[in-house]
Amino acid sequence: MKNPGKSSGAWRALQQALQARLGSAVRFDEAHRAAYASDASNYRQVPIGVVVPSSIEDFVAALAICREHGAPVLMRGGGTSMNGQTVNTAVVFDFSVYCNRVLAIDPAAGNAVVEPGVVCDRLRDAAQAYGLTFAPDPSTHSRCTLGGMIANNSCGAHSVMAxxxxxxxEALEVLTYDGERFWVGPTTEQELADIIAAGGRRGQIYAALKNLADRYADLIRAKFPGIKRRVSGYNLDQLLPENGFNVARALVGTEGTCALTLQARVRLVNNPARRVVLVLGFPDIYVAADAVPEYQRLRPIAIEGLDRAIIRGLQARGLVQEEIDLLPAGDAWVMLEFGADTIEQAVAQAEAASRYFEQRPQGPHPSRWMAVEPAMQARIWSIRENGASATQLSIDPHEPDMQVGWEDAAVDPRRLGDYLRAFQALVDRYGYRTSLFGHFGDGCVHARLTFNLRSAQGVLDFRRFIREAAQLVVDHGGSLSGEHGDGQAKAEFLPIMFGAELVGAMREFKHIWDPQNRLNPRKVVDAYSVDENLRAGPTYKVVDIGTRLNFRSAEGNGFQRAVERCIGIGRCRNTQGNTMCPSYRATREERFSTRGRARLLWEMLQGDVVADGWNSKSVKESLDTCLSCKACRSDCPTHTDMASYKAEFLSHYYENHRRPRQALAMGRIGDWAPWAARLPRLANVFTQTPGLAHLCRLAGGIAQDRRLPRFAHKSFRRMWTPDRQPGSSRGRVMLWVDTFCEHFHPEIAQAAAEVLGHAGFEVLLPSTPLCCGRPLYDFGYLDAARQKLRQLLETLDAQLAGDGAPTALIGLEPGCMSVFKDELLKFFPDDARARSLSESAWMLGDFLHAQGYVPPALAVDVLVHAHCHQKSLFGSKGEMALLQAMGARATLLDSGCCGMAGSFGMSTRHAAMSRAVGELELMPALRRAPEDTVVLTNGFSCREQIRDGTGREAVHLAQLLKRAHDESA
Known part of the structure; x- marks a missing residue:
């Protein structure tokens, strides 16, 4: 932790003073400093410490303490910046956890008052109740905060609308570093005179701002490009008389370098109730860009462009092919969104646009496809929002990764096609590759390039390219930044755009507000150079580290390469929809998000902030709260696989540390349960008798308020007799009966066997009891897990080979079946037996649906909660199709994770968090459901959590299908 003129002792004094006032909100430990050292940019700066204020007033008090100690300060929201303005050697204040309220909405005035930590989508959700919306919506709208958007002057797809x-x-309440607090906004001449006459620090600021505006007015008018997407530099033009001396808007886009936002009053606009997307396919991105004036005349509310590079990258990785297939023919696409009060009006606008391009007088006639259904539109937008992140890592080991750094320049939209041609020529001259996409309606283009930042020569080329690209943008009447701000990535080159004199005026503007240069110093003005503080520059340590799991992917091999998958976009900080990341949703702790954990692992490998390697207690504490739900493996656009990283880390950590008691009780359940099941009544005496059960829970590290599972009186193998269904058999299948169905709920396996029989299949079991070892991963028992899988391969290989062998392995427990799709291939990536077994593994519902099975009718209401591993690796399409075929009124809940997550929620350490996760979505949804509604979930742990949380008994799909057969008999 380095800062000019300050010793570590001085910062310890600062930490102590902050803790005396704010207590546990102050986090100067290595875990927090590591988690906040990076954002989504190329830059890394380790903070002095992190403070998570519980209120605005606590922040005001904390700032006063920082001022007493001369500490620089950085406000941070979602931490998704791509230009480096949300990292600094400063005290980082995270407002997203507590200072995140929508304070008021005034539908008549069309505005809202918010705290800086409120997430964009939460404001939009609140405004939607009045038919209004906050128009700016960057692709990070599900996790970026209003404070960050104000600091960045964020835009998004709908900037053409508003x-x-x-x-x-409309107005901001701001706080200066020296402690002055006041509201700012547009200022009449009389108000300005009164403020100056009143004196004090506020009067001094306004007088200096007026003097600045008077002196530079003509230069500002001459040099500021007249485009909608000018985001670079400070908004000095807002101080001009024609703009109403609007101090609030002059502070928008200053990236926290001038004043700190405490509250904001923002404009809300009419939210078109119905939307339609028209997708146009062009032969190339340049002719698509040439047509921007034509798009604008059609008055869509969004105009988004996308070239072939991202599509090819997604296809090379086998991603979202179904969505790609929706695109019309072409090599570049433009998405025009039309909005209106009724769907008929929106469709009419889109159809008129389609007819225009069908009969276009000049230029190519693009192919066309219209998306009317909201779900279909969401699929199309997902390509645009997530495609670049999903393809950022290179799949060619000889080519650098795609990098941000020249990410969001904007030019005059009428010149966009010419600019893109010239830009591509520049890219080609440097030997880079790029992908082009962005907000074509405003001339803003996102371009990620294969900069080589790992070598000194590569960094020199990077610098030269940025300088030439900046000049090219200026030559086309543009702005270096059209959305993401300047930060460190663009700030050095602002003189190319504005000239030295206006950059000097911006320096003066900052000095008026922050004369001590303590607010996010050296960003925007007097900035670090573009090649300082590189996160993975020439000094980046490449670590060849031995692992038990095989981390092999299209983007490269090894644990470090796997950790690099996280590029910081923060999708794991979503708090609604999908599943990732349950521990973050319950705690709002950055270090308990997928991104935070990836950052800690990255720092562990570099050995700077986190210096203890596999023995790091900071990394262990962060991973300890990971539910291993595997949601990040599918929900994250980069497919960061934290469950595997956790298992690998724990396998090394426990080489030198004792495992918790729960590791034997729950992690080894597959080993001891078969023995206990030989005497089930005796086992149940210990686990179900109150006093003895208390001791069992104590010995096993299990929370006392958790119910221990009851052993069945007879295990499935002891009660099952093969019964070939009469009539013509459709073939043989092998039923994989997991530990939980074998010893605790054999009725589920029995139901599955009967249903498979009704479907015409002969059911076999493995020749000897086997265990996939699923619980072992949660405690790092990877050597034991590997041995179980080796035994499994050797046993099943002979049984699954030859004539008449089972054609599929049908499973019931999603957690166990995920081993066949995931960990099996990580242990044995080159074993043909493992690949064959993985390909033959099915969940019951998916297999029956694929075979065309139609269950008997059963008209019931069903709420379906999908187990996390099922969502991540299998999905619920087959299951929902079966329910529909039987006539059930089924609803698939968007319920996230139940919170139990195998043995996670049983632990004394995790029981509270487990319940908090369940209460986010699932438990409230189930309590609202009528009592006669069937609750269906395939996960043993999910059913246990539902029983504990609501008292309802959930059923497995096999049981519901059997019920349908029984009632139809």
Whole structure:
């Protein structure tokens, strides 16, 4: 932790003073400093410490303490910046955890008052109740905060409808580093005179701002490009008389370098109730860009462009092919969104646009496809929002990864096609590759390039390229940044855009507000150079580290390469929809998010902030709260696989540390349960008798308020007799009966066997009892897990080979079946037996649906909660199709994780968090459901959590299908 003129002792004094006032909100430990050292940019700066204020007033008090100690300060929201403005050697204040309220909505005035930590989508959800919305919506709208959007002057796809954040800010309550607190906004001449006459720090600021505006007015008018997407630099033009001396809008886009936002009053606009997307396919991105004036005349509410590079990258990785197939023919696409009060009006607008391009007088006639259904539109937008992140890592070991750094320049939209041609020529001259996409309606283009930042020469080329690219943008009447701000990535080159004199005026503007240069110093003005503080620059340590799991992917091999998958976009910080990341949703702790854990692992490998390697207690504590739900493996666009990273880390950590008691009780359940099941009544005496059960829970590290599972009186193998269904058999299948169905709920396996028989299949079991070892991964028992899988392969290989062998392995427990799709291939990536077994593994519902099975009718209401591993690796399409075929009124809940997650929720350490996760979505949804509604979930742990949380008994799909057969008999 380095800062000019300050010793570590001085910062310890600062930490102590902050803790005396704010207590546990102050986090100067290595875990927090590591988690906040990076954002989504190329840059890394380790903070002095992190503070998570519980209120605005606590922040005001904390800032006063920082001022007493001369500490620099950085406000941070979602931490998704791509230009480096949300990292600094400063005290980082995270407002997203507690200072995140929508304070008021005034539908008549069309505005809202918010705290800086409120997430964009939460404001939009609140405004939707009044038919209104906050228009700016960057692709990170599900996790970026309003404070960050104001600091960045964020935009998004719908800026053609209502402008940037700047045009949607009415007033700000700000705090200066020296402690002055006041509201700012547009200022009449009389108000300005009164403020100056009143004196004090506020009067001094306003007088200096007026003097600045008077002196530079003509230069500002001459040099500021007249485009909607000018985001670079400070908004000095807002101080001009024609803009109403709007101090609030002058502060928008200053990236926390001038004043700190405490509250904001923002504009809300009419939210078109119905939307339709028209997708146009062009032969290349350049002719698609040439047509921007034509798109604008059609008055869509969004105009988004996308070239072939991202599509090819997704296809090379085998991703979202179904969504790609929706695109019309072409090599570049433009998405035009139309909005209206009724779907008929929106469709009419889109159809008129389609007819225009069908009969276009000049230029190519693009192919066309219209998306009317909201779900279909969401699939199309997902390509645009997630494609670049999903393809950022290179699949060619000889080519650098795609990098941000020249990410979001904007030019005059009328010149976009010419600019893109010239830009591509520049890219080609440097030997880079790029992908082009962005907000074509405003001339803003996102371009990620294969900069080589790992070598000194590569960094020199990077610098030269940025300088030439900046000049090219200026030559086309543009702005170096059209959305993401300047931060460190663009700031050095602002003189190319504005000239030295205006950059000097911006320096003066900052000095008026922050004369001590303590607010996010050296960003925007007097900035670090573009090649300082590189996160993975020439000094980046490449670590060849031995692992038990095989981390092999299209993007490269090894644990470090796997950790590099996380590029910081923060999708794991979503708090609604999908599943990732349950521990973050319950705690709002950055270090308990997928991104935070990836950052800690990255720092562990570098050995700077986190220096203890596999023995790091900071990494262990962060991973300890990971539910191993595997949601990040599918929900994250980069497919960061934290469950595997956790298992690998724990396998090394426990080489030198004792495992918890729960590791034997729950991690080894597959070993001891068969023995206990030989005397089930005796086992149940210990686990179900109150006093003895208390001792069992104590010995096993299990929370006392958790119910221990009851052993069945007879295990499935002891009660099952093969019964070939009469009539013509459709073949043989092998039923994989997991530990939980074998010893605790054999009725589920029995139901599955009967249903498979009704479907015409002969059911076999493995020749000897086997265990996939699923619980072992939660405690790092990877050597034991590997041995179980080796035994499994050797046993099943002979049984699954030859004539008449089972054609499929049908499983019931999603957690166990996920081993066949995931960990089996990580242990034995080159074993043909493992690949064959993985390909033959099915969940019961998916297999029956694929075989065309139609169950008997059963008209019931069903709420379906999908186990996390099922969502991640299998999905619920087959299951939902079966329910529909039987006539059930089934609803698949968007319920996230139940919170139990195998043995996670049983632990004394995790029981509270487990319940908190369940209460986010699932438990409230089930309590709202009528009593006669069937609750269906295939996960043993999910059913246990539902029983504990609501008292309802959930059923397995096999049981519901059997019920349908029984009632139809």
């Amino acid at each position: 402008g940037k954040t700047l045009e949607n800010v």
